[in-house]
Amino acid sequence: MADRTTQGQEGDVVGDGGVDGIRTFPFPVELSVCGVGMQIGPMGDGRTWHAEAPLERVHRIDFHVVMLFTDGPVRHMIDFAEYEATAGDLLWIRPGQVHRFSRTSEYRGTVLTMQPGFLPRATVEATGLYRYDLPPLLHPDEPRLAAVEASLAQLRREYEDTTTLPLSLHTSVLRHSLTAFLLRLAHLAASAEQAARQQADTTFTLFRDAVEKDFAANHSVSAYADALGYSRRTLVRAVRAATGETPKGFIDKRVVLEAKRLLAHTDMPIGRVGAAVGFPDAANFSKFFQLHTGQAPVAFRAELGGQ
Secondary structure, eight states: OOOEEEGGGGEEOOOSSSTTSHHHHHHOOSSSGOSSSSEEEEOTTTTOOOOOOOSSSSSESSEEEEEHHHSSOOEEEETTTTEEETOOOOEOOOTTTTTSSSSSOOEEEEEEEEEETTHHHHHHHHHTTTOOTOOOOOOHHHHHHHHHHHHHHHHHHHOOOOSSSOOOHHHHHHHHHHHHHHHHHHHHHHHHHHHHHHHHHHHHHHHHHHHHHHHHTTOOOOHHHHHHTOOOOHHHHHHHHHSSSOHHHHHHHHHHHHHHHHHHHHOOOOHHHHHHHTTTSSHHHHHHHHHHSOOOOOHHHHHHHOO
């Protein structure tokens, strides 16, 4: 029966196969040498990625894909976020993630696919195969890249050597070679996650200091992002990681705190309090304050026994 499709965002066509309508494709065992639970080979023209998957449309897979690029840039969507990879980068897509290829002719390098269950549980845990919190795009430095390339090349040689060992031993050797490669890959991913966390901490610290300095005059997230040299998305991620809230929520909270201080500890008129925290119009300040506190400024001051 023909596969029904629905139109997704930005022209993506997705098919039946899940609650969200995005079809899930299994590991293509028929494309593997000797039918083992992994596949490794070159990317580029003529590459068969999957017998049925619509590669340039949104789809989901139930296996791992690791791509090591020798050229670029190439843009690849994973879980609706766009990643740009170039020579020396690795892209790791895990089972269940939604993704979409760019034109497959743009891909150059080596691709590894792994079937869930091909490796024993201890190896799965040691290599963090299902650590969805780790970044999918990795940028190894030269020494680590050289080690990864050597490990991947060795794995490819073992995969393609189907004549010197019986199938059972061939499969065992593949598992050991794959484990060695994945341990290096897992170390790269964990290091990248730690570096990203440190960068997020730095980004949030700079944002926090900027807000403390300018909150009375600047309530714009975009203005802070521009002043600090970050994209709005980077700022959102950093602030959410540090505080659990949005940059706008963080700014508003600081403005409300200052307004409460002025209402409680000074006899400034309501209009002047509003102007002091960036609201020249007293009515706008009152609406803002009530929205965030559930009280009008006058009621808040009266409750505290202020003037």
